[in-house]
Amino acid sequence: MKVILAQPRGFCAGVVRAIDIVERALATCDAPVYVRHEIVHNRHVVDGLKARGARFVEELDEIPGDAVAIFSAHGVSRAVESEAADRKLRVIDATCPLVTKVHNQGQRYASLGRTVLFIGHAGHPEVEGTLGRITGTVHLVESREDVLGLPIPDDTPVAYITQTTLSVDDTRQTIEAIQKRFSDVIGPETRDICYATQNRQTAVRNLCRHIDVLLVVGSANSSNSNRLREIGEELGIPSYLVADGRQVDPAWLVGKETIGITAGASAPDVLVDDVVGALAKLGPVEIQALQGVEEKITFRLPRELLEAS
Numbered sequence: 001m002k003v004i005l006a007q008p009r010g011f012c013a014g015v016v017r018a019i020d021i022v023e024r025a026l027a028t029c030d031a032p033v034y035v036r037h038e039i040v041h042n043r044h045v046v047d048g049l050k051a052r053g054a055r056f057v058e059e060l061d062e063i064p065g066d067a068v069a070i071f072s073a074h075g076v077s078r079a080v081e082s083e084a085a086d087r088k089l090r091v092i093d094a095t096c097p098l099v100t101k102v103h104n105q106g107q108r109y110a111s112l113g114r115t116v117l118f119i120g121h122a123g124h125p126e127v128e129g130t131l132g133r134i135t136g137t138v139h140l141v142e143s144r145e146d147v148l149g150l151p152i153p154d155d156t157p158v159a160y161i162t163q164t165t166l167s168v169d170d171t172r173q174t175i176e177a178i179q180k181r182f183s184d185v186i187g188p189e190t191r192d193i194c195y196a197t198q199n200r201q202t203a204v205r206n207l208c209r210h211i212d213v214l215l216v217v218g219s220a221n222s223s224n225s226n227r228l229r230e231i232g233e234e235l236g237i238p239s240y241l242v243a244d245g246r247q248v249d250p251a252w253l254v255g256k257e258t259i260g261i262t263a264g265a266s267a268p269d270v271l272v273d274d275v276v277g278a279l280a281k282l283g284p285v286e287i288q289a290l291q292g293v294e295e296k297i298t299f300r301l302p303r304e305l306l307e308a309s
């Protein structure tokens with residue numbers, strides 16, 4: 001069996017920064033460290049940080065007043081921020097700078113008096129955070145149909161923004177529908193929204209030209225991992241999302257010679273190794289990595305943590 005690894009795959013700079021923030025907080029803060037929501041959407045990462053002392057909660061009211069509260073990489077609404085300030089929690093914000101960039105874009109468009117159309121998936125923490133940061137009129141749209149059904153006149157000045165981890169192609173279709181329906185539209189270049197999403201999607205497209213089956217390593221609630229699997233399916237390759245090697249079903253591989261592996265932006269390399277290990281138990285494997293973009297982007301840590309450590 002031949003195994004081809006996508007390049008790039010796995011951790012992005014926003015995820016590395018968020019995990020680093022929790023690790024440094026655990027090492028330098030004398031108070032208990034609480035994290036609101038999964039810091040990144042990966043159970044293995046969350047369990048590892050839990051084992052080192054981090055406590056994960058869903059809402060701020062579960063955090064005692066003397067504790068450190070870390071906001072996850074997905075960002076939070078202004079209401080959550082205000083609640084933390086009212087309760088005088090010591091907050092460390094691990095929101096990815098690229099998510100913050102989308103918040104700022106949305107607020108800028110709303111301040112120009114435009115109706116903001118936010119392309120994203122309802123219920124995702126990033127979407128809830130972004131919706132709760134824009135003062136003005138915002139509509140969440142998930143598809144072309146949602147755009148057609150918007151209860152606003154076609155000459156409304158609108159601006160679109162998008163969730164960072166969507167499929168660039170899906171987003172393009174929704175943007176085309178917005179541009180077709182409305183006469184006054186502005187928005188950012190979608191390829192600039194998140195370099196990691198763009199690079200992993202380009203890499204999986206390249207990978208799919210060489211493989212019979214695609215395995216995407218990532219958690220079921222990871223938006224960008226799900227998009228990678230969907231791209232494989234759209235390209236006609238049987239594609240499966242697996243959290244680790246235990247979830248690989250040998251039946252998927254019957255009669256297949258070349259297996260492609262990629263990983264979502266929140267999946268660590270150790271889980272890719274685990275999946276390769278599971279394949280190796282089924283028979284000899286020859287491993288190869290595809291050529292791809294080499295990422296050198298890093299994001300600065302919050303100043304208080306840099307100073308403390």
Ligand code: SF4
Binds near residue numbers: 164196
């Ligand atoms: Fe930031 Fe993009 Fe990573 Fe999301 S996928 S954490 S937006 S770098």
